[in-house]
Amino acid sequence: MEVIEEGGEVLFITQKGKKYLVKVRDGRQFHSSEGYVELGQLIGKRYGHRLKTNTGSTWVACKPTLLDKIMLGYPRVTQIVYPKDLGYIVLMSGVRSGSRVVEGGTGAAALTTILAYYVAPTGKVYSYDIEERYLENAAKQLERAGLLEYVELKHGDLTKQIDEREVDAVILDIPTPWLAAHTAWEALKDGGILVSISPTIEQVVETVEALREHGFADIETVEILLRNMRVRRGMTRPVHLMHAHTAYITTARKAYRETLEG
Secondary structure (H helix, E strand, O other), X not given: OOEOOOOOEEEEEOOOOOEEEEEOOOOOEEEEOOEEEEHHHHOOOEOOEEEEOOOOOEEEEEOOOHHHXXXXXXXXXXXXXXXXXXXXXXXXXXXXXXXXXXXXXXXOOHHHHHHHHHHOOOOEEEEEEOOHHHHHHHHHHXXXXXXXXXXEEEEOOOOOOOOOOOEEEEEEOOOOHHHHHHHHHHHEEEEEEXXXXXXXXXXXXXXXXXXXXXXXXXXXXXXXXXXXXXXXXXXXXXXXXOEOOOOEEXXXXXXXXXXXXX
C-alpha cells in the first residue's frame, strides 16, 4: 500500500473543486481561500485521504499524475501545449517506448516531458531550443519528474540543422515550422512522422505548402475543441466556458522518393 511520505507531493482537490500541487512538509501549513491544513497530518496516510480545513472545507489528498505536475507545477516560461492536444500528438506521431524523437521548441517543457515519458526506458528525445534559459528550466523540470535521462537538451536552431538521422518522429512547436521542412526530411527515417503545432492558420498554410514541396505525404491539419459538461440531474448542460482554440496540429509522413514506373 503506497502512502504519503515526508517531502512527497500531493494533489489537493478542494470542496469547491480547486486543485493545488503541494509538497508535504511536517510542521508546515497550506493556506487557501477555503482555509488551511496541517501538512504533517498527511504523512503515513493513504492517497485519497479526506481531511478538513480549519473552516470545515473537505479536501481530498490524491497522488498527482504526471499531467498534474506539468499543469500545476511547471513555470509558464512560454505557452504550453494543452492536454487535449498532447494526447493527439502522441498518438499521431506513433511515439512509444524505444522511439527516437526530435522536438523543435523546448519552451516550458510540457511536451518534452510527455514525450520523455513515452519513449522511456529505451528511447530518446532530442529537444532543440534557441533560448538557453528555456533549456535550463527544462532540465530542472525533467529532473524533478525523473525523466531527464531520456532527453538530450540541445541549444540550436533546427530550421538550420538537425544532427540526428533515422528518427521516428519530428515534432515542431516553433514560430516558422515551414523553415524546418527540409531538415526534418533529412532527419526522419522513411515513413517517419512529422507533427507541427501552430496557433495561426497563416502558419499552417506556409507549413503545408512547404511539406508538399518536400514530398511529404498524408498531410492533414486538425483543430481539437474540448467542452466540459455540468452534470446535474434534470439540468445537465455544457459549461459556459470551454477550451476552444489552442493550436492547429498538422501531421505528415515522409514518403520515400523514387521514380514511378508504368
